[in-house]
Amino acid sequence: MRCQQCQFENMPGQKTCFKCGAVMEIDPNSISIYPARMAKWKKPVRAVARVLRRIGGYSEIKFTPPAWVSDYLDDSIPSLIMSVIPGLAHLFTGRFKEIRIYFLLWLIFLSTGLFFFGSPNGYILLALAVGMHTGIAVQYRFLKKLETVREKIAVTVVVLILFSLMYRYMPRLVVPNLDGGNIFFDIPARQIVNGDYFLSWRNIDQKDLKRGDLIFVKPSVAYNYRQRMRQSTGQTICQIVGLPGEKLEILNGIFFVNDQPLDVNEYPAVEWLQVDKYSAIIPPNSYFVNIQYIMYNHNIPNISPYINDVCIVKFENIESRVFMQWMPISRRGFINR
Amino acid sequence: MDADFKKGFYKPMTRFSQLEFDGADKEKPNEQIGEPVHDTAYYYKEAIRCRLAGDFELALRNYSRMLEMNNMRFEGWLGQTLMLIELGEYAEAAIWANKALDLFPQQPELYAARAVAYHRDLKKADAIKSSDTAIDIGNQSAYVWLSRAEIMYPRKHSVAENCLSKAISAAGKEGALVKLEAARIMKHYGNRHAAIEYLNEVVRVFPKSALAWYELGCCQSELGLSAAKAALEQSLILRPRWNAAENALAKCKPSFLKRLFRR
Numbered sequence: 001m002r003c004q005q006c007q008f009e010n011m012p013g014q015k016t017c018f019k020c021g022a023v024m025e026i027d028p029n030s031i032s033i034y035p036a037r038m039a040k041w042k043k044p045v046r047a048v049a050r051v052l053r054r055i056g057g058y059s060e061i062k063f064t065p066p067a068w069v070s071d072y073l074d075d076s077i078p079s080l081i082m083s084v085i086p087g088l089a090h091l092f093t094g095r096f097k098e099i100r101i102y103f104l105l106w107l108i109f110l111s112t113g114l115f116f117f118g119s120p121n122g123y124i125l126l127a128l129a130v131g132m133h134t135g136i137a138v139q140y141r142f143l144k145k146l147e148t149v150r151e152k153i154a155v156t157v158v159v160l161i162l163f164s165l166m167y168r169y170m171p172r173l174v175v176p177n178l179d180g181g182n183i184f185f186d187i188p189a190r191q192i193v194n195g196d197y198f199l200s201w202r203n204i205d206q207k208d209l210k211r212g213d214l215i216f217v218k219p220s221v222a223y224n225y226r227q228r229m230r231q232s233t234g235q236t237i238c239q240i241v242g243l244p245g246e247k248l249e250i251l252n253g254i255f256f257v258n259d260q261p262l263d264v265n266e267y268p269a270v271e272w273l274q275v276d277k278y279s280a281i282i283p284p285n286s287y288f289v290n291i292q293y294i295m296y297n298h299n300i301p302n303i304s305p306y307i308n309d310v311c312i313v314k315f316e317n318i319e320s321r322v323f324m325q326w327m328p329i330s331r332r333g334f335i336n337r
Numbered sequence: 338m339d340a341d342f343k344k345g346f347y348k349p350m351t352r353f354s355q356l357e358f359d360g361a362d363k364e365k366p367n368e369q370i371g372e373p374v375h376d377t378a379y380y381y382k383e384a385i386r387c388r389l390a391g392d393f394e395l396a397l398r399n400y401s402r403m404l405e406m407n408n409m410r411f412e413g414w415l416g417q418t419l420m421l422i423e424l425g426e427y428a429e430a431a432i433w434a435n436k437a438l439d440l441f442p443q444q445p446e447l448y449a450a451r452a453v454a455y456h457r458d459l460k461k462a463d464a465i466k467s468s469d470t471a472i473d474i475g476n477q478s479a480y481v482w483l484s485r486a487e488i489m490y491p492r493k494h495s496v497a498e499n500c501l502s503k504a505i506s507a508a509g510k511e512g513a514l515v516k517l518e519a520a521r522i523m524k525h526y527g528n529r530h531a532a533i534e535y536l537n538e539v540v541r542v543f544p545k546s547a548l549a550w551y552e553l554g555c556c557q558s559e560l561g562l563s564a565a566k567a568a569l570e571q572s573l574i575l576r577p578r579w580n581a582a583e584n585a586l587a588k589c590k591p592s593f594l595k596r597l598f599r600r
């Protein structure tokens with residue numbers, strides 16, 4: 001059978017030409033006669049692509065990877081390592097088209113997940129992004145290489161776990177100074193509500209800290225009294241109430257600094273600090289913080305030592321200072337100091 | 338391979354050969370009375386009529402209907418590709434040309450159409466390659482030279498104009514239609530005087546072509562000729578409420594300030 005296009009003599013029964021791939025035996029009934037049409041949204045996108053082509057010869061740039069790159073990426077593990085950036089392995093071997101939809105979905109899930117980070121929806125979207133990323137990574141080589149469904153599922157699960165850990169710890173490497181967490185008490189004067197999510201910055205100067213600032217303290221400070229007290233969460237935001245050298249008192253749930261009462265709406269004493277009477281001089285280089293704890297034992301006779309050890313924190317135990325409210329979206333914005 | 342396929346593959350119908358414009362109908366002695374038969378020739382004629390009216394969407398639909406009747410008609414595939422190009426869907430046109438080339442691998446016109454699609458999508462290297470293939474195959478029709486002219490215009494005007502001359506000489510009976518396409522290319526690349534010459538000939542042959550009047554009106558308008566208004570109005574009479582013609586006519590009318598300071 002001779003190909004009409006390249007005149008190559010093919011084996012009988014061949015449907016497409018072995019040499020050029022042209023269709024040889026045409027079944028008139030199976031041919032679609034309706035051309036695919038351009039979606040309206042593509043029009044401006046293509047116009048931009050044309051402008052790019054006009055400016056910089058965009059279409060002329062065709063990246064062909066060196067042979068050793070393709071050979072290296074033929075192995076599963078290097079391809080997986082390369083896929084830490086989703087689609088990179090595909091991009092290097094010119095297979096990006098295979099996963100472009102998944103890449104787009106990953107991008108959408110990741111961006112919306114980050115936008116809603118701190119809320120349940122945000123976590124679900126990020127989980128979907130991790131799933132999509134895993135799919136892209138295993139699609140490159142693993143799924144083709146493995147034969148049984150059980151093997152494929154097992155590898156996918158392992159990669160999913162690895163990528164979940166990567167997503168958990170990667171932000172620490174990329175932006176080491178950025179942190180975040182929820183607050184567990186209300187500050188009515190600042191429209192802060194229990195459960196709001198805040199972003200904080202680790203790199204702080206002692207001079208920057210002022211009364212009313214929201215801060216994160218090192219977990220070790222909170223866990224000193226773990227035997228007797230239970231912290232409500234691992235990552236808790238606290239509020240600076242007393243500065244170094246000041247005299248701080250708590251009387252019927254109201255803070256007094258140097259005998260001057262603080263506004264209850266701006267400095268509300270959390271539940272366990274609403275004691276009859278407490279008084280202390282804040283040591284130098286330390287701060288008195290309003291921090292939410294849940295007491296294990298409600299019949300502790302003298303609470304003052306615990307307050308001293310939990311609420312008076314040294315500067316070196318302060319991890320980061322809150323600079324932005326992230327959730328809910330309606331109150332998103334930088335903290336006005 | 339069935340008979341239709343053979344007919345479509347080896348003896349393609351000459352483009353525009355079955356057109357009937359103006360008085361052409363009167364010359365036919367055995368004209369059918371009543372509802373015309375809706376066969377491939379009918380849809381092909383309808384498609385060309387829509388093309389000449391500038392309604393490329395409807396022309397595309399008619400080409401598709403033509404292929405519904407017989408999907409081995411080369412003219413239908415080529416027409417679809419050309420209409421996709423006219424509608425600005427260049428990537429789709431290139432894909433469709435490739436698909437058609439699977440069926441008709443030795444048709445230079447399909448390569449030429451693909452070259453135009455690439456050219457308008459600013460994929461210059463691909464366009465040249467495809468156009469070269471179209472010429473290498475041999476048996477070049479007018480459209481192959483038209484396509485070559487369009488691709489060569491931004492590079493070398495003299496070569497492009499030579500290609501246009503070749504296209505017109507290769508056109509034979511279809512000269513007017515080829516001149517219309519040539520004029521559109523010339524207009525696009527700023528050679529409006531030559532385009533007007535061709536378009537005047539075209540409107541003489543096809544006085545009912547809204548597209549020809551529109552292109553003539555646009556060229557005249559860009560040169561500031563007063564005849565532009567009449568040409569565009571004529572195109573609107575032939576195809577009422579045509580947005581492109583209405584906009585061109587609106588631009589043609591002098592603005593308030595122009596009228597105010599007219600000497």
